[in-house]
Amino acid sequence: MLVRRAYIPESLRPRDFQEWPFTVPCVAELAEHGMTFDRPVTFLVGENGSGKSTLIEAFAEAYGLDARGGRAGRKYGNDRPKTLLGEVVRLESTADGARLRRASRQRQKGYFLRAETAFGFMEAVSGMRGYWDEDTSQMSHGEGFHTVFSAMFREPGLYLLDEPEAALSFTSCLRLVALIQQLGQSGAQVVCATHSPLLAATPGADIVEISEEGLRRTSWDKLELVDHWRRYLNNPNSYLRHIVDS
Numbered sequence: 001m002l003v004r005r006a007y008i009p010e011s012l013r014p015r016d017f018q019e020w021p022f023t024v025p026c027v028a029e030l031a032e033h034g035m036t037f038d039r040p041v042t043f044l045v046g047e048n049g050s051g052k053s054t055l056i057e058a059f060a061e062a063y064g065l066d067a068r069g070g071r072a073g074r075k076y077g078n079d080r081p082k083t084l085l086g087e088v089v090r091l092e093s094t095a096d097g098a099r100l101r102r103a104s105r106q107r108q109k110g111y112f113l114r115a116e117t118a119f120g121f122m123e124a125v126s127g128m129r130g131y132w133d134e135d136t137s138q139m140s141h142g143e144g145f146h147t148v149f150s151a152m153f154r155e156p157g158l159y160l161l162d163e164p165e166a167a168l169s170f171t172s173c174l175r176l177v178a179l180i181q182q183l184g185q186s187g188a189q190v191v192c193a194t195h196s197p198l199l200a201a202t203p204g205a206d207i208v209e210i211s212e213e214g215l216r217r218t219s220w221d222k223l224e225l226v227d228h229w230r231r232y233l234n235n236p237n238s239y240l241r242h243i244v245d246s
């Protein structure tokens with residue numbers, strides 16, 4: 001594990017929380033109390049608009065990853081301002097994390113995979129040094145994702161994923177679970193926003209539910225998401241009769 005806590009130093013906290021992103025409950029809670037990472041793998045689960053991407057982008061920037069996605073250890077142009085939250089969030093490192101942070105830029109590992117932009121991004125960097133050799137433009141979304149996973153998700157570093165399941169089949173999701181678990185066991189850290197009950201079931205992972213109430217640690221079988229899927233798969237009609245004409 002590399003990062004034990006995300007927080008906003010008091011001097012960087014706004015006086016009132018009237019403006020975005022501090023109007024988002026999980027961001028307000030992060031600002032007031034911080035957010036701890038208790039295990040190498042953390043899933044953020046919550047409704048659309050609950051603030052998962054806002055948090056993940058800010059963690060990426062606080063770690064030195066670009067909010068647009070991509071790998072660690074890259075040199076950035078200073079042309080682009082950080083997100084509002086990324087400007088003020090700080091990460092508290094573990095001893096291992098601090099050691100890694102002191103290493104050279106080439107040794108910094110980690111990756112921010114944003115499902116929304118990942119495919120365009122993959123095409124843009126295919127063949128570039130420090131990425132992968134395969135031509136992902138000839139691949140399906142899911143195949144491309146696996147190329148990225150096997151090339152980039154290997155050494156201790158911070159791996160941030162924002163709804164990676166978007167492009168993945170059931171079987172591909174299972175492969176990703178295995179990879180995420182291995183990364184966690186090998187000293188890396190993973191923070192993943194997801195709507196997938198399959199991914200959230202990764203053994204040993206911590207689950208943080210994000211809602212109007214803010215941030216709440218929970219277990220897989222208490223997730224509303226899991227309950228909905230279970231009921232839906234048991235009997236789709238129990239949901240569909242409310243929303244489609246028969």
Ligand SMILES: Nc1ncnc2c1ncn2[C@@H]1O[C@H](COP(=O)(O)OP(=O)(O)O)[C@@H](O)[C@H]1O
Nearest residue numbers: 020021024046047048049050051052053054055
């Ligand atoms: N740049 C922005 N300016 C203002 N509001 C934003 C911005 N980006 C996102 N939001 C709002 O912040 C909330 C959280 O968004 P987001 O983090 O993308 O949610 P999630 O990833 O959980 O679906 C949403 O209500 C969204 O509309």
Ligand SMILES: [Mg+2]
Nearest residue numbers: 052053054162
């Ligand atoms: Mg999102």
